[in-house]
Amino acid sequence: MSAxxxxxxxxxEAAQSAKNRNRRLLDVAFEWFAFSGAGIMLLLLALLxxxxxxxxxxxxxxxxxxxxxxSDWDPVEMNFGALPVILGTIVTSVLSLVIAxxxxxxxxxxxxxxxxxxxxxxxxxxxxxxAAIPSITYGFWGVAVLVPFIxxxxxxxxxxxxxxxxxIGALFAGPAYGFSVLASSIVLAIxxxxxxxxxxRDVLRTVxxxxxxxxxxxxxxxxxxxxxxxxxxxxxILGAITLGLARAVGETMAVTMIIGNRNAFDLSLFSxxxxxxxLLANEFLEADKPEYLQALVYVAAVLLAFTLVMNMAARxxxxxxxxxxxxxxxxxxxxxxxxxxxxxxxxxxxxTSYRNERLLPKVEPVWHSRWVRFSNKLMRVLCYxxxxxxxxxxAMILGYVLYRGVSSLNMxxxxxxxxxxxxxxxxxxxxxGTLILVALGSCFGVPVGxxxxxxxxxxxxxxxxxxxxxLMVDVMAGTPSIIVGVMAYEIIVxxxxxxxxxxxxxxxxxxxxxxxxxxxxxxxRLVPRAFREGSLALxxxxxxxxxxxxFPAASAGIITGILLSIARVAGETAPLIFTTVGFxxxxxxxxxxxxxxxxxxxxxxxxAEPTWISQAWAGMLVLVMCVLLFSxxxxxxxxxxxxxxx
Amino acid sequence: xxxxxxxxxVMAAMLxxxxxxxxxxAPLPGAGATFPAPLYTxxxxxxxxxxxxxxxxxxxxxxxxxIKAITDRTVxxxxxxxxxxxxxxxxxxxxxxxxxMVAGPVVMIYNVxxxxxxxxxxxxVGKIFMGExxxxxxxxxxxxxxxxxxxxxxxxxxxxxxxxxTSWIFTNYLCKVSEHWKKDVGNATSVKWPTGIxxxxxxxxxxxxxxxxNSIGYVELAYADNAKIPYAIQINKAGKEVKASIDxxxxxxxxxxxxxxxxxxxxxxxxxxxGSYPISGFTxxxxxxxxxxxxxxxxxxxxxxxxxWCVNDGQEFAKxxxxxxxxxxxxxxxxxxxxxxxxDGKPVLDK
Numbered sequence: 002m003s004a005x006x007x008x009x010x011x012x013x014e015a016a017q018s019a020k021n022r023n024r025r026l027l028d029v030a031f032e033w034f035a036f037s038g039a040g041i042m043l044l045l046l047a048l049l050x051x052x053x054x055x056x057x058x059x060x061x062x063x064x065x066x067x068x069x070x071x072s073d074w075d076p077v078e079m080n081f082g083a084l085p086v087i088l089g090t091i092v093t094s095v096l097s098l099v100i101a102x103x104x105x106x107x108x109x110x111x112x113x114x115x116x117x118x119x120x121x122x123x124x125x126x127x128x129x130x131x132a133a134i135p136s137i138t139y140g141f142w143g144v145a146v147l148v149p150f151i152x153x154x155x156x157x158x159x160x161x162x163x164x165x166x167x168x169i170g171a172l173f174a175g176p177a178y179g180f181s182v183l184a185s186s187i188v189l190a191i192x193x194x195x196x197x198x199x200x201x202r203d204v205l206r207t208v209x210x211x212x213x214x215x216x217x218x219x220x221x222x223x224x225x226x227x228x229x230x231x232x233x234x235x236x237x238i239l240g241a242i243t244l245g246l247a248r249a250v251g252e253t254m255a256v257t258m259i260i261g262n263r264n265a266f267d268l269s270l271f272s273x274x275x276x277x278x279x280l281l282a283n284e285f286l287e288a289d290k291p292e293y294l295q296a297l298v299y300v301a302a303v304l305l306a307f308t309l310v311m312n313m314a315a316r317x318x319x320x321x322x323x324x325x326x327x328x329x330x331x332x333x334x335x336x337x338x339x340x341x342x343x344x345x346x347x348x349x350x351x352x353t354s355y356r357n358e359r360l361l362p363k364v365e366p367v368w369h370s371r372w373v374r375f376s377n378k379l380m381r382v383l384c385y386x387x388x389x390x391x392x393x394x395x396a397m398i399l400g401y402v403l404y405r406g407v408s409s410l411n412m413x414x415x416x417x418x419x420x421x422x423x424x425x426x427x428x429x430x431x432x433x434g435t436l437i438l439v440a441l442g443s444c445f446g447v448p449v450g451x452x453x454x455x456x457x458x459x460x461x462x463x464x465x466x467x468x469x470x471x472l473m474v475d476v477m478a479g480t481p482s483i484i485v486g487v488m489a490y491e492i493i494v495x496x497x498x499x500x501x502x503x504x505x506x507x508x509x510x511x512x513x514x515x516x517x518x519x520x521x522x523x524x525x526r527l528v529p530r531a532f533r534e535g536s537l538a539l540x541x542x543x544x545x546x547x548x549x550x551x552f553p554a555a556s557a558g559i560i561t562g563i564l565l566s567i568a569r570v571a572g573e574t575a576p577l578i579f580t581t582v583g584f585x586x587x588x589x590x591x592x593x594x595x596x597x598x599x600x601x602x603x604x605x606x607x608x609a610e611p612t613w614i615s616q617a618w619a620g621m622l623v624l625v626m627c628v629l630l631f632s633x634x635x636x637x638x639x640x641x642x643x644x645x646x647x
Numbered sequence: 648x649x650x651x652x653x654x655x656x657v658m659a660a661m662l663x664x665x666x667x668x669x670x671x672x673a674p675l676p677g678a679g680a681t682f683p684a685p686l687y688t689x690x691x692x693x694x695x696x697x698x699x700x701x702x703x704x705x706x707x708x709x710x711x712x713x714i715k716a717i718t719d720r721t722v723x724x725x726x727x728x729x730x731x732x733x734x735x736x737x738x739x740x741x742x743x744x745x746x747x748m749v750a751g752p753v754v755m756i757y758n759v760x761x762x763x764x765x766x767x768x769x770x771x772v773g774k775i776f777m778g779e780x781x782x783x784x785x786x787x788x789x790x791x792x793x794x795x796x797x798x799x800x801x802x803x804x805x806x807x808x809x810x811x812x813t814s815w816i817f818t819n820y821l822c823k824v825s826e827h828w829k830k831d832v833g834n835a836t837s838v839k840w841p842t843g844i845x846x847x848x849x850x851x852x853x854x855x856x857x858x859x860x861n862s863i864g865y866v867e868l869a870y871a872d873n874a875k876i877p878y879a880i881q882i883n884k885a886g887k888e889v890k891a892s893i894d895x896x897x898x899x900x901x902x903x904x905x906x907x908x909x910x911x912x913x914x915x916x917x918x919x920x921x922g923s924y925p926i927s928g929f930t931x932x933x934x935x936x937x938x939x940x941x942x943x944x945x946x947x948x949x950x951x952x953x954x955x956w957c958v959n960d961g962q963e964f965a966k967x968x969x970x971x972x973x974x975x976x977x978x979x980x981x982x983x984x985x986x987x988x989x990x991d992g993k994p995v996l997d998k
Contacts, residue, residue: 075839077835144854179858273843422689422869593674608850608853609873
């Protein structure tokens, strides 16, 4: 009698161990599978750097570091020095930050500390949308509105006032070009404003309440207390600024359209100039001699180095805030299980209770000097003004696109092909082309991105390699799209012997990867640990837990991230200029050149021909509306689904 | 999972969109000069309409881009208004034929309030682009424009930012009228501009001039005409005032060369003769003389059929867009040259 159960048990054990082996195999296989996504990401980034250095190598050998400080860019004599474009890049991006940073901080302060509670999420959502508006939209608006404004109103005014001041006057000397460093700096400022505002707002949220409360308790005015908050958050804000800087440095299309494309540097802000990115957009396609192309790739490598350093610096700054916070509030940081969402919920009501000074407990009023009282009022007013101005300018741009677009849009736009100059036609093929390119990009970008996200969230142990991997994902997200275009040209167009839809699609896919990886990781992390523990406790394998339990819980968020990244790359122009080039008939074979909506809009927008201009506005409206409506719809559809709401 | 079905819906819509677009016909991609682009797109619309078996395409990326593309063989035909230099021809993997398509004038467009019928001579244009004349009321400009209300304003110069055949024609002219220009800048598709803003393509220069008050730039006539931007009357070598026109270009072509050279590479700027318009040039289609590298006999044949159509039947569309058609004698020579193009050692075109 005693033998039977033994046999039964051993059978069971044997069966289970076989099952376990299989399960373990599956687990290991899946881990490697997820890791392969991360591996591809790293490989791509290595390839990017490798291709640029390899392509630029002859130029690096020939010019060395001299390339960086000589100012002769002469494709006729084959003499290349990148100083004018490097200076142009630095001046435009720094100037744009000078304009954008105070405004962004003011807007962030308004959102977090002044404005009514209900306004914050709405504006935050709007600001996020604005970050998704294609670069050519800002460029086209700049050409149509800003350039004439600077020439006719801005320049005469500045010339009559600031230009007379010695030293500073030199910045406003010379003929008043509308297409200028000044114009592109202003447009860049508008473009980086959402980025800096959003990150600053997040940073302000992490500032412990004690900082502000303590100041108030000591009788500080609103501005004095806020100053303390800003000082506390300085590293985080510095990180936000650096991120903005990185974006401004890599920005291509808007700058190319309004900077005036002159390969020389002039001190006057009214003079035309060139940035590294706009130089690439302008000259890459026509560099007929190998040395010329090598010099351009060298410029691309320098640009990549610039953005790499800045993105790393930004991460370091933001990371420092975490460190600082840890030392400041050790207790609260230890709660590892607490999810981000819960934390937010907890903090919000407390935060908002002293949004207004009048809600503070009444205490003996502290006497403040006139200057202190005045600066307090002034700063509050400035926050209001910045908020209204920022929203006003952004609304104006969208309104202008709407106004010009609606008056030019008709059915022909969707049903006809581009045709001879002067005849009203459509962009049917371009719409289809963009869809194909985005689909191609998704085929590549979505799996790689999602797998990387899964690996980072579920498997990555906190070791040096994974820290490095995460850093690289962030770095990749900050790579200027024009550089991705250069890479796709070097690794696909060159070997294939011709530009093709594949090259463009892969460039878009590359841009999607890091964005999707990051959202996937974030969304998976939002799933409470209890889900994982429960599933594992019931005997599921890790593979099973991830695929059947965690993934479905986070799917809504992940899909939102994917769709948003699709909307974003659909508005990309820079990586397509030399990879897909364009085609004026229906083409669906991705081995051929391909039309794309953004390319056609760019071509038509840089012209004076009335029918082309109106076609460009119609295209712009369609593009912007698609991107915006898509983003809004995705948010609305997925808002009440999945884990987030449960 | 609802979100998943949404994703599926979106993908399905994309596929539907793709299949809705018919895609028959072999693509014949070309790229290059923006100078003839208005005419080329017209030709392509006409030709593709009548010949559904092909899809000719031309992307106006600039002559520099056209020369690079044909050299790299990323296109079947390139477009350039600048004849390729000997050095460039040597760099190409095989012999390239210059097929002249039409000729056209480059006009000086300007945007100065209250000034109509501006007159310019070679010296004025040279000095403006050299950065030596910087004000609209410069004594020299006042002298050649008696009675015009020229403002006391800075001149804003617009030139091409890309490598351009239009720039080649323009700098070719400047080299002939200004010693200073010849010595310091020279004649090429892209040069080191002493002053001014860069616009992308002919269209881009037109845009800059239209948007920017007190500016001056140079574009092919069709671009000025379409955008309704005023352009200057040029004073030619003989000292006569000439408005850009087809006749002026034809006259210039007649007066500048006795006989068109066998490779068709000529310059017709600053020509003598009373009616010659001084800044004009031919635009070329660049194609390999041996198409065997295409490895596709039908493609080679379709390509040449299209080019031959442009040189013959296509010429009638030139006039409406203000391009000068090829003189009859030249047309014949061009046709002969096209007939000599081979595939696998055999001429591609019948007869």
